Amino acid sequence: MGRIVIDPLTRIEGHLKIEAVVEQGEVKEARSSGTLFRGIELILRGRDPRDAQRITQRICGVCPTSHSIAASLNLDSAFGIADKIPDNGRIIRNLILGAAHIADHILHFYHLAALDYVDIAKVAKYEGKDPALSSIKSFIERRELAPFLPRYEGDYRLEKKVNLQAVAHYVQAFDMRRKGQEMLAIFGGKIPHDAAIVPGGVTEVPTVDKITSFLWRLNELREFIDNVYIPDVLAVAQAYSDYFEIGAGCGSLLSYGSYDLDGKEVDLIKRQRLFKPGTISTNLKLARLDPAKITEEVKHSWYADTTTGRKPAAGDTIPQTGKDGAYSWVKSPRYEGKVYEVGPLARMLVTYASGNAEVKSVVDSALAQLKASPSALFSVLGRHAVRALETKLIADSMPGWLLSLKPGEPVYTEYEIPEEATGMGLVEAARGALGHWIEIKKRKIANYQCVVPSTWNFSPRDDKNQPGPLEQALIGAKIKDEANPIEIGRIIRSFDPCLACAVHLITPKGRSLGEFRVS
Amino acid sequence: MANQKSDEYPVIWLQGAGCTGCSVSLLNAASPSIKNLLIDELIPGKHISLRFHPTVMAGAGVKAIEAMEETEKKGGHILVVEGAIPADGAFGSVGEKKGKPVSIPSRLESLAQNAMAVIALGTCASFGGIPAANPNPAQCLSVAQALKNKSITTLVINVPGCPPHPDWFMGTVASILLWGLPKEEELDEFRRPKAFYGKLIHEHCPRRAYYDEMKFAKKLSAPGCLYELGCKGPITYADCPLRQWNNGVNWCVNSGGMCIGCVEPGFPDLMSPIYQKMASQPEKKEV
Numbered sequence: 185m186g187r188i189v190i191d192p193l194t195r196i197e198g199h200l201k202i203e204a205v206v207e208q209g210e211v212k213e214a215r216s217s218g219t220l221f222r223g224i225e226l227i228l229r230g231r232d233p234r235d236a237q238r239i240t241q242r243i244c245g246v247c248p249t250s251h252s253i254a255a256s257l258n259l260d261s262a263f264g265i266a267d268k269i270p271d272n273g274r275i276i277r278n279l280i281l282g283a284a285h286i287a288d289h290i291l292h293f294y295h296l297a298a299l300d301y302v303d304i305a306k307v308a309k310y311e312g313k314d315p316a317l318s319s320i321k322s323f324i325e326r327r328e329l330a331p332f333l334p335r336y337e338g339d340y341r342l343e344k345k346v347n348l349q350a351v352a353h354y355v356q357a358f359d360m361r362r363k364g365q366e367m368l369a370i371f372g373g374k375i376p377h378d379a380a381i382v383p384g385g386v387t388e389v390p391t392v393d394k395i396t397s398f399l400w401r402l403n404e405l406r407e408f409i410d411n412v413y414i415p416d417v418l419a420v421a422q423a424y425s426d427y428f429e430i431g432a433g434c435g436s437l438l439s440y441g442s443y444d445l446d447g448k449e450v451d452l453i454k455r456q457r458l459f460k461p462g463t464i465s466t467n468l469k470l471a472r473l474d475p476a477k478i479t480e481e482v483k484h485s486w487y488a489d490t491t492t493g494r495k496p497a498a499g500d501t502i503p504q505t506g507k508d509g510a511y512s513w514v515k516s517p518r519y520e521g522k523v524y525e526v527g528p529l530a531r532m533l534v535t536y537a538s539g540n541a542e543v544k545s546v547v548d549s550a551l552a553q554l555k556a557s558p559s560a561l562f563s564v565l566g567r568h569a570v571r572a573l574e575t576k577l578i579a580d581s582m583p584g585w586l587l588s589l590k591p592g593e594p595v596y597t598e599y600e601i602p603e604e605a606t607g608m609g610l611v612e613a614a615r616g617a618l619g620h621w622i623e624i625k626k627r628k629i630a631n632y633q634c635v636v637p638s639t640w641n642f643s644p645r646d647d648k649n650q651p652g653p654l655e656q657a658l659i660g661a662k663i664k665d666e667a668n669p670i671e672i673g674r675i676i677r678s679f680d681p682c683l684a685c686a687v688h689l690i691t692p693k694g695r696s697l698g699e700f701r702v703s
Numbered sequence: 704m705a706n707q708k709s710d711e712y713p714v715i716w717l718q719g720a721g722c723t724g725c726s727v728s729l730l731n732a733a734s735p736s737i738k739n740l741l742i743d744e745l746i747p748g749k750h751i752s753l754r755f756h757p758t759v760m761a762g763a764g765v766k767a768i769e770a771m772e773e774t775e776k777k778g779g780h781i782l783v784v785e786g787a788i789p790a791d792g793a794f795g796s797v798g799e800k801k802g803k804p805v806s807i808p809s810r811l812e813s814l815a816q817n818a819m820a821v822i823a824l825g826t827c828a829s830f831g832g833i834p835a836a837n838p839n840p841a842q843c844l845s846v847a848q849a850l851k852n853k854s855i856t857t858l859v860i861n862v863p864g865c866p867p868h869p870d871w872f873m874g875t876v877a878s879i880l881l882w883g884l885p886k887e888e889e890l891d892e893f894r895r896p897k898a899f900y901g902k903l904i905h906e907h908c909p910r911r912a913y914y915d916e917m918k919f920a921k922k923l924s925a926p927g928c929l930y931e932l933g934c935k936g937p938i939t940y941a942d943c944p945l946r947q948w949n950n951g952v953n954w955c956v957n958s959g960g961m962c963i964g965c966v967e968p969g970f971p972d973l974m975s976p977i978y979q980k981m982a983s984q985p986e987k988k989e990v
Contacts, residue, residue, distance in 0.1 A: 189764065189765075191768075191796075192757050192763065192764070192767060192797055192798055193763050193764070194758070194760050194762065194763040195757075195763070197723045197758065198723065199757075199795065223834070224833070224834075226840045227833070227836045227838070227839075227840065231975060232976035232977070232978065232979070234976070235977050238971075238977055239833065242724065244724075245724020245725065245728070245866060246722075246723050248722075295759070299761045316738075319738075322743075323742045323743070326708065326711075328711050328750065330713075330752050330755075330760070331754070331755075334761075334766040334769070334770055335762045335766065336762070355738050358730070358738050359736070359738075362732075362733065362950070365731050365949055366731075366949045366950050366952050368949075369948055369949035369953045372958065373953050373954060373958025373959075374953060375949060376722075376727045376728055377865060377866065377965075379954075379958050379960025379961070380959060380960040387923045387959030387960045388924075388953075388960070389924060389959070397952070598922055
């Protein structure tokens with residue numbers, strides 16, 4: 185029996201360590217561990233509630249926009265103005281979030297995940313004149329190959345032409361994701377950590393130059409998504425088609441829904457949104473989402489058992505180092521006590537099953553091209569493919585939103601900070617369902633809790649000993665060479681992990697890794 | 704350029720208690736771009752060899768740590784630190800040695816020891832920043848303080864900002880490639896390159912004329928100077944109003960979102976409540 189440790193797992197956000205027990209080339213058990221702690225929720229206590237919108241963005245520099253919007257929805261609801269955000273403000277928030285998701289998904293596929301499939305070293309033999317490839321060839325000839333080598337060696341299967349093209353696109357994608365961030369900053373002020381989203385709406389007013397500048401960056405990105413990103417994902421899918429059967433995970437998906445299409449409904453679950461809220465499993469049967477059924481369990485986390493099973497709004501964090509059977513600082517969010525995966529796959533399939541015609545058409549045509557059934561989407565490649573299709577759906581929705589902005593109309597509504605209040609903000613981050621909860625007392629933050637996508641996806645075993653989604657996805661994976669466990673990297677990165685988000689909880693005592701070592 | 708051997712400048716990028724926002728900001732660099740930094744010679748004949756960067760590098764696990772440690776052994780590298788340093792090593796680790804996690808502070812010490820210079824990138828690394836905000840749950844320190852506590856004397860250059868502008872990082876690195884390490888007089892009292900942090904936001908703010916005429920915005924999203932709504936431009940030193948952000952498309956004050964003083968040692972505690980007028984205007988310093 186072998187033990188594989190990957191620390192650090194790179195090309196993700198944050199500090200992640202993976203341990204897997206391998207028997208005869210197959211993963212029997214897997215555990216994921218975040219290796220950094222800050223304590224943002226504790227830092228928030230006692231502060232002006234409005235500051236939460238600025239500080240929670242800084243939980244994560246990769247997905248600050250999602251925290252920015254979750255915090256704003258949370259504060260809107262606590263301040264009693266959830267139904268009073270002007271249309272311009274609501275739409276600009278959507279445009280900012282959309283720009284963030286487009287840039288994020290491109291970054292994830294090309295710069296975080298692709299190096300598991302694409303072999304950059306093969307450019308050494310390139311003979312053509314493409315400027316990006318020529319500059320990489322010169323780079324290789326200088327023989328200092330960091331940060332592309334060393335790497336796990338393995339089955340880099342793309343045929344020569346496709347591989348070269350993918351490397352050229354790796355370079356092009358740097359520019360594309362940057363343009364996505366520029367598009368975001370046109371209305372957001374700057375990024376990472378936007379300046380213009382606030383409770384009450386936004387501070388940036390729409391003008392014709394901003395609208396057109398945004399539009400033409402968006403048009404360029406839409407061309408890239410249609411003609412480069414989606415074809416590249418499909419090309420990888422064709423060469424690595426066995427990954428439609430690898431990394432299935434827990435088979436249950438959960439989405440809060442996202443992109444507000446209506447500004448009057450106070451209940452976020454009833455609000456009209458581009459992506460629908462709900463839960464779904466491999467049989468594609470849709471169920472209504474009730475946020476009151478979310479709890480966080482801690483049997484296998486280093487927290488006091490007295491805090492287990494609580495709803496996030498009533499959450500508490502009492503660390504207990506050295507607790508028997510515990511092996512993670514990440515709690516285990518569960519819905520009706522069951523394990524759920526969150527992310528693009530969840531919101532696209534929930535929206536698909538809700539009967540959204542556009543989503544049905546993009547998903548069905550991709551499935552036809554891949555000769556795959558919807559259940560094949562519960563896999564490494566399924567997550568990549570759906571993420572790319574979602575990027576298209578969002579990007580194609582944005583011109584309509586953009587052109588419905590009304591220069592001269594308000595973007596922001598004023599409010600009073602209440603003496604006492606509670607709030608909830610639910611949105612979809614690039615990586616999945618993101619929830620913020622606040623309790624205000626004496627006009628200050630009494631309690632602030634975030635349940636983030638990577639807490640769901642990277643959770644440890646729960647009170648019923650059910651492994652978390654990633655842990656389930658790793659079990660059964662075949663590892664050809666334990667010294668080069670490229671297969672593990674492929675499975676993990678399909679979830680697009682974001683550990684700064686997952687381990688933002690507090691702990692006044694250190695950790696003691698090592699107790700769960702199995703060999 | 705092909706087949707010419709460049710001067711290689713090995714770089715190790717350590718992530719401490721941070722959010723990866725500094726790395727994402729660097730990815731947003733327009734000219735030079737991240738591709739120019741990684742693949743091309745940033746300055747003719749001189750190439751940055753990014754030996755370790757958790758978000759970008761292909762390798763993982765032992766292979767990644769070996770690449771870091773080999774570079775460390777040879778010495779002479781530029782160490783970039785993103786994120787604050789938890790004083791208690793139990794709060795963060797990067798990789799293992801003989802099956803035991805290696806803490807972030809102990810990584811910092813050994814990586815800084817033989818480095819040519821340390822660039823503390825972002826406000827967390829420069830001053831503690833967000834994780835060091837009251838009550839500082841993970842007991843975070845700035846890089847300079849963590850090294851001082853261990854009597855390590857390697858030059859530290861602070862390039863703060865939450866996040867820092869990519870040009871500030873590129874410029875700091877290019878300056879080392881062109882002219883060597885910065886002279887003391889090129890850094891301000893907080894060890895920031897004056898080239899980027901020498902100007903007060905307030906003095907170059909496009910809304911400055913409103914301030915001079917005492918036309919103050921009454922609510923967010925309205926025209927006028929944002930001072931009374933809490934803008935920290937009058938105490939913040941950075942060239943944002945001139946350089947602008949994200950390839951020049953916008954910046955905080957321009958978007959009506961105001962300056963929150965993110966490049967300053969007091970961020971965030973001395974800058975909060977963020978949406979409240981500053982109690983008093985601190986003394987101005989010479990620029």
